[in-house]
Amino acid sequence: xxxxxxxxxxxxxxxxxxxxxxxxxxxxxxxxxxxxxxxxxxxxxxxxxxxxxxxxxxxxxxxxxxxxxxxxxxxxxxxxxxxxxxxxxxxxxxxxxxxxxxxxxxxxxxxxxxxxxxxxxxxxxxxxxxxxxxxxxxxxxxxxxxxxxxxxxxxxxxxxxxxxxxxxxxxxxxxxxxxxxxxxxxxxxxxxxxxxxxxxxxxxxxxxxxxxxxxxxxxxxxxxxxxxxxxxxxxxxxxxxxxxxxxxxxxxxxxxxxxxxxxxxxxxxxxxxxxxxxxxxxxxxxxxxxxxxxxxxxxxxxxxxxxxxxxxxxxxxxxxxxxxxxxxxxxxxxxxxxxxxxxxxxxxxxxxxxxxxxxxxxxx
Amino acid sequence: xxxxxxxxxxxxxxxxxxxxxxxxxxxxxxxxxxxxxxxxxxxxxxxxxxxxxxxxxxxxxxxxxxxxxxxxxxxxxxxxxxxxxxxxxxxxxxxxxxxxxxxxxxxxxxxxxxxxxxxxxxxxxxxxxxxxxxxxxxxxxxxxxxxxxxxxxxxxxxxxxxxxxxxxxxxxxxxxxxxxxxxxxxxxxxxxxxxxxxxxxxxxxxxxxxxxxxxxxxxxxxxxxxxxxxxxxxxxxxxxxxxxxxxxxxxxxxxxxxxxxxxxxxxxxxxxxxxxxxxxxxxxxxxxxxxxxxxxxxxxxxxxxxxxxxxxxxxxxxxxxxxxxxxxxxxxxxxxxxxxxxxxxxxxxxxxxxxxxxxxxxxx
Numbered sequence: 001x002x003x004x005x006x007x008x009x010x011x012x013x014x015x016x017x018x019x020x021x022x023x024x025x026x027x028x029x030x031x032x033x034x035x036x037x038x039x040x041x042x043x044x045x046x047x048x049x050x051x052x053x054x055x056x057x058x059x060x061x062x063x064x065x066x067x068x069x070x071x072x073x074x075x076x077x078x079x080x081x082x083x084x085x086x087x088x089x090x091x092x093x094x095x096x097x098x099x100x101x102x103x104x105x106x107x108x109x110x111x112x113x114x115x116x117x118x119x120x121x122x123x124x125x126x127x128x129x130x131x132x133x134x135x136x137x138x139x140x141x142x143x144x145x146x147x148x149x150x151x152x153x154x155x156x157x158x159x160x161x162x163x164x165x166x167x168x169x170x171x172x173x174x175x176x177x178x179x180x181x182x183x184x185x186x187x188x189x190x191x192x193x194x195x196x197x198x199x200x201x202x203x204x205x206x207x208x209x210x211x212x213x214x215x216x217x218x219x220x221x222x223x224x225x226x227x228x229x230x231x232x233x234x235x236x237x238x239x240x241x242x243x244x245x246x247x248x249x250x251x252x253x254x255x256x257x258x259x260x261x262x263x264x265x266x267x268x269x270x271x272x273x274x275x276x277x278x279x280x281x282x283x284x285x286x287x288x289x290x291x292x293x294x295x296x297x298x299x300x301x302x303x304x305x306x307x308x309x310x311x312x313x314x315x316x317x318x319x320x321x322x323x324x325x326x327x328x329x330x331x332x333x334x335x336x337x338x339x340x341x342x343x344x345x346x347x348x349x350x351x352x353x354x355x356x357x358x359x360x361x362x363x364x
Numbered sequence: 365x366x367x368x369x370x371x372x373x374x375x376x377x378x379x380x381x382x383x384x385x386x387x388x389x390x391x392x393x394x395x396x397x398x399x400x401x402x403x404x405x406x407x408x409x410x411x412x413x414x415x416x417x418x419x420x421x422x423x424x425x426x427x428x429x430x431x432x433x434x435x436x437x438x439x440x441x442x443x444x445x446x447x448x449x450x451x452x453x454x455x456x457x458x459x460x461x462x463x464x465x466x467x468x469x470x471x472x473x474x475x476x477x478x479x480x481x482x483x484x485x486x487x488x489x490x491x492x493x494x495x496x497x498x499x500x501x502x503x504x505x506x507x508x509x510x511x512x513x514x515x516x517x518x519x520x521x522x523x524x525x526x527x528x529x530x531x532x533x534x535x536x537x538x539x540x541x542x543x544x545x546x547x548x549x550x551x552x553x554x555x556x557x558x559x560x561x562x563x564x565x566x567x568x569x570x571x572x573x574x575x576x577x578x579x580x581x582x583x584x585x586x587x588x589x590x591x592x593x594x595x596x597x598x599x600x601x602x603x604x605x606x607x608x609x610x611x612x613x614x615x616x617x618x619x620x621x622x623x624x625x626x627x628x629x630x631x632x633x634x635x636x637x638x639x640x641x642x643x644x645x646x647x648x649x650x651x652x653x654x655x656x657x658x659x660x661x662x663x664x665x666x667x668x669x670x671x672x673x674x675x676x677x678x679x680x681x682x683x684x685x686x687x688x689x690x691x692x693x694x695x696x697x698x699x700x701x702x703x704x705x706x707x708x709x710x711x712x713x714x715x716x717x718x719x720x721x722x723x724x725x726x727x728x
Contacts, residue, residue: 034493039523048521052495056502057485057509057516069517071482073541074440080539082484086522118435120446121421122535124488129398131416138420145421152421153433156535157412158450159403160726164530169522171486173537175444177437362524 036361043354045250046259067247068112070178079114081105082173088362090133090167092211094203094222097170098137100298100364102144102152103227104249105172110229111245111301113184113236114176116150122171123155127162137168148227150174180236186263188243194310195268195330196303198231198323199224201253202281205295205363210284217287219280226299231322238316241306248302249364251355254293256302257330257340258354265337270330270352273345293342294355296363304332400725407718409614410623431611432476434542443478445469446537452726454497454531456575458567458586461534462501464662464728466508466516467591468613469536474593475609475665477548477600478540480514486535487519491526501532512591514538544600550627552607558674559632559694560667562595562687563588565617566645569659569727574648581651583644590663595686602680605670612666613728615719618657620666621694621704622718629701634694634716637709657706658719660727668696 037044068081085101095103102119109116121141125134145152203224210217228247236242244264248256253275261268270293277292285292299322305313310328317323340352401408432445449465459467466483473480485505489498509516516536567588574581592611600606608628612620617639625632634657641656649656663686669677674692681687704716 032495034489034491034495034498034523036491036523036525039489039521045521049519052499052502053485053519053521056499056506057519067518069482069484071517071539073437073442073481073539076437076440078437078442078539080482080484081518082486082535082537083520084486084488084522084535086488086524117437118433118444120433120444120537121417122446122448122486122537124448124450124533125398125403127398127400131396131398134398135416135420138416142420153435154431154445155413155417155421156447157403157409157417158448158533159398159400160450160530160533161400163527165533166524166528169488169524169529169533171446171448171520171535171537173446173484173486173535175435175437175442175539 039361043356046354067108068114070112077178079109079112079176079178081108082171083108084169084171085364086166086169086362087208087364088166089211090137092208092223094207095225096137096140097168098140099144100225101170101172102141102148103225103298104364105174106148106150106227106229107247109174109176110232111247112176112178113180113182113232113245114178116148116174116176116229118153118175119145119150120173121152121155123157124165124169125157125159126165126167127159129167134168144227148229182236182242184242184244186244186260189260189264189266189304189332190243191266191332191334192307193243193304193332194307194328195257195332196305196310196313196317196326197253197276197329198301198317199325200276200278200281201248201297201300202277202285202292202295204298205252205360206281206284208363209360215288217284219284221280224297224299226322228299228301228322231301231317231320234320235303235313235316238312240309240313240316242303242313243306244304246302248297248300250296252294252296253302254291254340254352255354258352260304261340262338267333267336268330268340269333270340270342272342274327274329276325276327290360293352295360298364403725407720410718431472432478434476441542443473443476443540443542445472446535447472448533448535449728450533450726451572451728452530453575454501456572456587458571459589460501460504461532462504463508464589465534465536466505466512467589467662468728469538470512470514470591470593471611473538473540474596475611476540476542477544477546477596477609478542480512480538480540480593482517482539483509483514484537485516485519487521488529488533489521489523490529490531491523493531498532508591512593546600546606548606548608550608550624553624553628553630553668553696554607555630555696555698556671557607557668557696558671558692559621559696560669560674560677560681560690561617561640561693562665562681563689564640564642564645565612565661565664566641566649566656566659568662569616569724570645570648572727573724579652581648583648585644588661588663590686592663592665592686595665595681595684598684599667599677599680602676604673604677604680606667606677607670608668610666612661612664614660616658616660617666618655618704618716619718622716624668625704626702631697631700632694632704633697634704634706636706638691638693640689640691654724657716659724662728
């Protein structure tokens with residue numbers, strides 16, 4: 001922040017960016033076929049969901065497009081979520097598809113402020129898949145569920161002919177109970193709020209990329225996959241005024257912040273210097289020409305909290321082993337609505353958009 | 365029934381069958397790779413679930429192996445279920461994968477006696493899939509959900525590279541609310557109970573097989589795919605004492621009855637002459653050498669009711685358009701436990717086992 005000349009430049013940059021956004025035609029689904037970028041968790045996927053699923057399945061609960069839906073059930077409030085996992089390779093440093101599937105769904109429930117009650121597991125298995133691998137994956141799901149304190153209560157298995165699936169796909173859905181009166185979500189975000197991230201970003205995506213072996217990089221890097229329900233419980237129990245929680249999975253931190261700024265119609269200023277990123281991840285990203293803020297995480301959360309709760313929230317996160325390296329990374333402002341601006345470590349600024357293409361397919 | 369000579373023969377047959385069963389070694393998962401029959405909804409699938417998933421994910425809620433799990437949520441009781449759909453072709457006479465996915469999950473909830481509250485939809489889509497087909501499928505899901513009176517509240521989309529999925533797989537999970545004190549399930553089945561089926565069997569499986577076009581059969585036959593929650597409501601509201609409900613999908617009526625007889629440790633005597641089967645289905649099955657009692661249904665239910673409730677239950681089912689062709693088809697007995705016996709129309713008897721191979725893969 002603040003050498004004399006950077007302020008006007010920053011303002012001009014931002015105004016230009018807003019103008020470019022305004023002039024941009026409303027995106028239509030011009031593609032007549034599905035492309036990999038539709039599944040990347042960024043812009044194209046957003047368009048697909050808006051253009052096809054929201055239109056055809058429209059109902060008030062689906063509209064908010066969060067990772068979980070809230071369902072009134074008798075006298076209680078439930079969170080309900082689903083996620084399919086197509087990660088390659090199936091086993092990677094720090095985890096496997098089974099652990100990822102359990103943690104991913106536990107985390108979607110946790111981000112809704114819900115206590116995970118029960119998970120389902122659906123398998124689509126390719127004929128010829130090794131039974132030993134299936135057993136390892138099931139074992140790993142059982143272990144992850146036990147660690148998260150949740151049970152896998154129902155399941156389904158389908159087998160498709162050789163060549164019709166890439167080994168194995170796993171779907172996990174989850175039901176959670178909301179036991180408080182907080183209304184977490186973009187609607188609760190206010191100007192002045194602070195944004196925290198619970199630990200280093202990009203570990204999962206980079207660990208998976210490296211495990212594929214086609215990068216010719218040898219790095220000791222493990223996926224951050226972890227169940228975050230305990231960390232959320234600690235955070236909500238700390239007294240900090242929490243407004244919104246998200247786990248920055250596909251599309252990374254940048255995509256989550258861009259979605260929140262759009263949904264809440266606020267500006268978010270991200271301080272690059274404060275971002276926790278491991279040197280290995282930074283290095284690998286530089287070699288690959290990828291920005292770590294777009295790389296997937298599977299054991300990190302983003303919390304938007306009231307300004308005077310930032311320190312309490314930070315201390316609460318850091319008190320838990322999964323949040324030990326938490327940082328305050330961004331600030332919310334009224335202007336410019338719908339825009340995330342990154343203040344670079346060198347004092348410049350640039351607009352952060354959702355992930356557009358798909359530099360890292362099959363990451364979760 | 366019963367020309368003089370058939371009784372001893374029947375008894376001997378059954379005793380022999382029991383003895384063969386006793387002598388059969390306990391099945392072990394000797395296969396080291398997944399085969400199509402693991403996904404057929406019959407014996408191998410049962411072994412896979414018992415041998416891998418139940419062992420690794422073991423918990424009291426998963427043990428009953430029903431299509432839904434019961435979850436205590438605060439003061440209420442929930443049913444929770446998941447199902448993946450891999451049917452080929454995606455569009456078939458009487459429905460498509462989207463409608464099937466919605467109805468399949470609605471029906472699993474309905475069989476638990478639950479009122480469907482909310483569904484999730486997870487898509488794994490192959491790169492290059494036509495957007496128009498995706499839209500048609502989403503539209504059909506929206507329509508099916510509206511007909512069943514349930515909302516699709518949360519979703520997920522993953523895209524995999526060309527060649528890594530056969531067009532599209534859909535997972536639907538569902539949450540339902542149990543608003544009565546009935547305990548439906550195999551445990552409630554008693555000797556003397558009657559078994560009803562809500563309509564002709566085998567329509568779905570045969571319609572899909574014929575739609576594949578490789579049978580060189582031209583028949584006007586439509587899938588029976590339908591949401592059964594309304595029919596269940598009518599049945600439960602009729603005053604009939606209902607003990608257990610199942611939808612005979614993969615593996616057909618025979619597999620459901622075999623599972624129930626094993627789970628309840630009762631005998632079930634199925635009266636072939638009373639089975640409602642369309643002549644087209646019977647004819648196609650004869651040509652293909654398939655027994656219609658093993659063919660999948662997607663809009664039929666099997667109800668086990670107390671003996672003196674059979675007529676009330678039959679009338680209730682027949683009062684609903686989806687149950688107009690309902691029949692009483694079988695009777696439960698204390699002996700022989702775990703065995704289903706078919707009394708053929710010709711007066712003979714044979715033991716009905718679970719589906720062993722997979723004559724009809726990718727049927728749902």
